[in-house]
Amino acid sequence: xxxxxxxxxxxxxxxxxxxxxxxxxxxxxxxxxxxxxxxxxxxxxxxxxxxxxxxxxxxxxxxxxxxxxxxxxxxxxxxxxxxxxxxxxxxxxxxxxxxxxxxxxxxxxxxxxxxxxxxxxxxxxxxxxxxxxxxxxxxxxxxxxxxxxxxxxxxxxxxxxxxxxxxxxxxxxxxxxxxxxxxxxxxxxxxxxxxxxxxxxxxxxxxxxxxxxxxxxxxxxxxxxxxxxxxxxxxxxxx
Amino acid sequence: xxxxxxxxxxxxxxxxxxxxxxxxxxxxxxxxxxxxxxxxxxxxxxxxxxxxxxxxxxxxxxxxxxxxxxxxxxxxxxxxxxxxxxxxxxxxxxxxxxxxxxxxxxxxxxxxxxxxxxxxxxxxxxxxxxxxxxxxxxxxxxxxxxxxxxxxxxxxxxxxxxxxxxxxxxxxxxxxxxxxxxxxxxxxxxxxxxxxxxxxxxxxxxxxxxxxxxxxxxxxxxxxxxxxxxxxxxxxxxxxxxxxxxxxxxxxxxxxxxxxxxxxxxxxxxxxxxxxxxxxxxxxxxxxxxxxxxxxxxxxx
Numbered sequence: 001x002x003x004x005x006x007x008x009x010x011x012x013x014x015x016x017x018x019x020x021x022x023x024x025x026x027x028x029x030x031x032x033x034x035x036x037x038x039x040x041x042x043x044x045x046x047x048x049x050x051x052x053x054x055x056x057x058x059x060x061x062x063x064x065x066x067x068x069x070x071x072x073x074x075x076x077x078x079x080x081x082x083x084x085x086x087x088x089x090x091x092x093x094x095x096x097x098x099x100x101x102x103x104x105x106x107x108x109x110x111x112x113x114x115x116x117x118x119x120x121x122x123x124x125x126x127x128x129x130x131x132x133x134x135x136x137x138x139x140x141x142x143x144x145x146x147x148x149x150x151x152x153x154x155x156x157x158x159x160x161x162x163x164x165x166x167x168x169x170x171x172x173x174x175x176x177x178x179x180x181x182x183x184x185x186x187x188x189x190x191x192x193x194x195x196x197x198x199x200x201x202x203x204x205x206x207x208x209x210x211x212x213x214x215x216x217x218x219x220x221x222x223x224x225x226x227x228x229x230x231x232x233x234x235x236x237x238x239x
Numbered sequence: 240x241x242x243x244x245x246x247x248x249x250x251x252x253x254x255x256x257x258x259x260x261x262x263x264x265x266x267x268x269x270x271x272x273x274x275x276x277x278x279x280x281x282x283x284x285x286x287x288x289x290x291x292x293x294x295x296x297x298x299x300x301x302x303x304x305x306x307x308x309x310x311x312x313x314x315x316x317x318x319x320x321x322x323x324x325x326x327x328x329x330x331x332x333x334x335x336x337x338x339x340x341x342x343x344x345x346x347x348x349x350x351x352x353x354x355x356x357x358x359x360x361x362x363x364x365x366x367x368x369x370x371x372x373x374x375x376x377x378x379x380x381x382x383x384x385x386x387x388x389x390x391x392x393x394x395x396x397x398x399x400x401x402x403x404x405x406x407x408x409x410x411x412x413x414x415x416x417x418x419x420x421x422x423x424x425x426x427x428x429x430x431x432x433x434x435x436x437x438x439x440x441x442x443x444x445x446x447x448x449x450x451x452x453x454x455x456x457x458x459x460x461x462x463x464x465x466x467x468x469x470x471x472x473x474x475x476x477x478x479x480x481x482x483x484x485x486x487x488x489x490x491x492x493x494x495x496x497x498x499x500x501x502x503x504x505x506x507x508x509x510x511x512x513x514x515x516x517x518x519x520x521x522x523x524x525x526x527x528x529x530x531x532x533x534x535x536x537x538x539x540x
Contacts, residue, residue, distance in 0.1 A: 062452070085456070092454035102449055106260060116453040118249045163453070 014040045014202045020070030030056040032226040043197040046206040048223035054206035058173045063087045095164030095172040099179035101156045103148040110144040116166035134162040154185030174205045254466035268435040272475025275428040280483045282417030288507045302368040302398040325386040327374035332367040377404045432529025472526020476519035
């Protein structure tokens with residue numbers, strides 16, 4: 001199989017998409033003929049206006065949708081052809097963060113994070129230890145017995161981030177993670193994501209906030225009307 | 240704690256949390272299963288007591304072969320030995336004319352002047368034929384009667400066939416109605432439980448979405464709901480047992496007086512331990528099947 005440029009794919013590619021299209025209605029495309037590669041440990045921004053296909057692309061990557069056409073290879077495995085039973089195993093290797101946090105209001109902060117480790121079948125003692133470490137990492141260890149709705153938006157997103165990182169995923173997908181946050185909290189969350197990237201996690205962040213892209217200077221994939229319009233390489237470390 | 244231990248802990252915690260955080264739906268499920276099992280249980284109680292009554296009646300059940308006049312004791316004994324060889328007969332007792340009269344006198348009371356007025360004993364000698372337990376049915380009795388009927392020296396046979404036939408028909412009818420009603424109630428309860436669990440699934444769709452996001456497999460998502468159904472069903476069974484027992488105690492005096500007037504037999508009995516466990520188990524199975532039905536439609540991994 002060849003890369004978008006026709007070269008043999010690099011051995012450190014984690015995500016490879018080849019001529020991927022997604023259509024919900026006949027004749028209309030949320031994504032059209034997208035071909036791209038993301039290497040292990042890379043930090044990539046996915047930009048574009050609303051309706052450009054950023055969310056669809058992310059949903060394809062964690063197998064919430066199947067592509068209408070094309071192949072999606074994650075760590076050498078074609079996830080476009082995964083059976084239902086194999087999808088949970090794929091998702092255990094991917095952390096996902098959403099704009100609306102997706103936290104359980106009736107569980108404590110600690111329980112919200114623990115759920116990702118319970119699914120992995122980790123022993124209770126290990127779960128307690130790991131959850132505490134994660135909450136400490138995102139600065140919420142003192143809030144672990146609170147309910148999410150009693151916390152600020154930034155704190156809630158930090159819980160979601162801790163949950164996404166709990167299983168030490170190879171790939172972290174963040175769909176507009178700072179869309180509901182003010183600029184100060186936005187940087188707080190982005191710094192945490194950048195920190196995860198620095199420790200080796202491959203990161204893809206969908207955003208329409210150009211200031212973030214400028215600030216962090218990472219590789220940027222720009223989508224418009226479902227087409228991949230631009231693949232801009234990293235400009236340098238955050239300013 | 241092992242993976243299995245951790246999972247079990249998670250399932251139990253999640254199932255209990257589901258039951259506690261949705262008290263109304265839980266109460267509806269438990270009550271529905273309870274009401275259905277009260278009706279099914281009442282039928283089962285009625286049938287088991289009727290069968291018990293038939294068993295007790297069967298202990299006293301015998302065929303009486305009245306003998307022709309003029310048989311001497313040797314002939315009666317020979318006839319008794321011959322009847323004793325019939326399959327299903329466990330004992331044959333010879334009742335002479337004199338013994339029959341003594342029994343009659345004992346039965347009606349010694350003070351009666353009626354018997355003293357008789358010049359000779361009008362009662363026939365007879366053989367009392369006791370049956371094996373397996374023959375204490377209308378069909379079993381008929382086989383023995385056919386074998387004894389027509390033997391030389393036997394003039395008539397009495398065995399309360401109509402009563403036994405009628406009673407067996409009533410038991411069969413009640414059992415059929417009970418099974419029919421039980422099946423309809425079980426189906427209705429399963430559907431109601433399935434709907435209740437589906438509501439619970441809908442109420443927790445956020446949780447299911449998040450579980451799916453973090454990679455929970457279908458069994459991991461489904462097991463707490465199945466456990467909830469099982470607990471609700473068993474609780475419904477316990478409620479049904481309590482209600483049935485209360486009704487049984489309340490209705491017992493009426494039933495007892497009615498039965499003693501009718502048959503003079505012993506008191507009706509409540510379920511034994513095995514039957515109680517079966518009722519609890521039936522509740523659990525109803526809850527489990529209801530949950531499974533809801534999950535098949537409601538959960539997508």
